[in-house]
Each structure stands twice: as structure tokens, then as C-alpha cells.
Amino acid sequence: MASRFLLLALFALVFSQAIASDPSPLQDFCVADKNSPVFVNGLVCKNPNFTTPEDFFFSGLDQPGNTTNKLGFAANLVDVMAIPGLNTLGISLLRLDFAPNGLIPPHIHPRATEIFTVVEGTFYVGFVTSNPENRLFSKVMNKGDVFVFPEGLIHFQFNIGKTSGFGISGLSSQNPGLILIANTVFGSNPPISDDILAKAFQLDKKIVDWLQTQF
Secondary structure: OHHHHHHHHHHHHHHHHHOOOOOOOOOOOOOEOOOOOOOOOOOOEOOHHHOOHHHHOOOOOOOOOOOOOOOOEEEEEEOOOOOHHHOOOOOEEEEEEEOOOOEEEEEEOOOOOEEEEEEEOOEEEEEEOOOOOOOEEEEEEOOOOEEEEOOOOEEEEEEOOOOOEEEEEEEOOOOOOOEEHHHHHHOOOOOOOHHHHHHHHOOOHHHHHHHHHOO
């Protein structure tokens, strides 16, 4: 009985690992059919006879994003919605632009590991491990440096230079997702009860109420 349970547990572990990332292609490519009414985990394949080079192409990543916002950053994500040919390939690309002191606040990508390369600027970056350690791994990065943010872990990028900067990130999903921690917690719709947030963050309810108005 114990050996059977062990076998089932091992099967569950292997199976969970097998489905824990984007689906793998079973043919050369599976260009996304964004007009299909069929709902699947991912996107339906377009008839390969109707695919063109444009399905694998994107132009414009050389253009800087607009960083005139409260946080001073802009993100240009090249995912499966930008390049339909990325469907089932498990990868996407991201250009990140920063004003001086620009910040991508603590956030997670629920479906992707991120590898960040500095093209211009000086950045302070880091990620925090899961409970109970909550260990911070951080680094000051300069032009040409590369840093990895493991999938699902809270991380941030902060331009500590006196000039604008930008970087390029690769992400291990065609649809990596983005959860900005502060926006999600204090800007949910409908709002999370201020009683819950006040207790969770050990804050006065008036402070929680004010924070909720900021998002």
C-alpha cells in the first residue's frame, strides 16, 4: 500500500512539473488565431497555410516609452498578442524605460522567470524569497549586466542613476502576467476591507483608507 501511495505521489509530482509552464508545441509553430471564439488554455492555432512572415515579426522596440508618470517607468511588452507566432513557444520580450529615479515597484510575474539586461543606466534591483525566510537578493547593475528574477517571486527595478535608462527583459512565457503588489492590494475592485488591510499591514485604518485612494 505504501509503495502504491509513493508511486501515485511521484506520478503527481512529475505530472505537475510537466504542466507547470506554457504548453509545448507539437508542430513547427502554432500561430495564434486571435479571432477564434474558442477558449483554450493559451490561444487556438491558425491554419498554417494562412500564416505569413508578419505573424513572427514586431517593429518598434527601438522607441523609448513614455516615462512621464508617478513612478517614472514605461514597459513595452512583446508577447503573444504582439507576435502571434510566439504561441506555445514559452517566451516573450520586454523593453523597460526609466526616468531618473524611475521605479518598477515590487511586483510578480505569476507565469514567468525574468532575465533583465541593462542597456543604459545604473539600476538597483532585487527579489525576495518566499516565507518564512523572506530573504532579499539585490544588486547594483550597470550597462551590460544581467540579473535573473525567479518565477513568481516579488522583485523590483529602480533607476538610481542621474539620467534616463532602459533595459531589455526576456520572460519564460508567451503571457507572463503582471501583479503590482501595491496596486493589487490597495486598488482592488471592489476594495479589500480596510479592517483586513489594517490588520495585515499593522496600520491605522485611516492610513489604509488614504492608501486606497491612491490607487
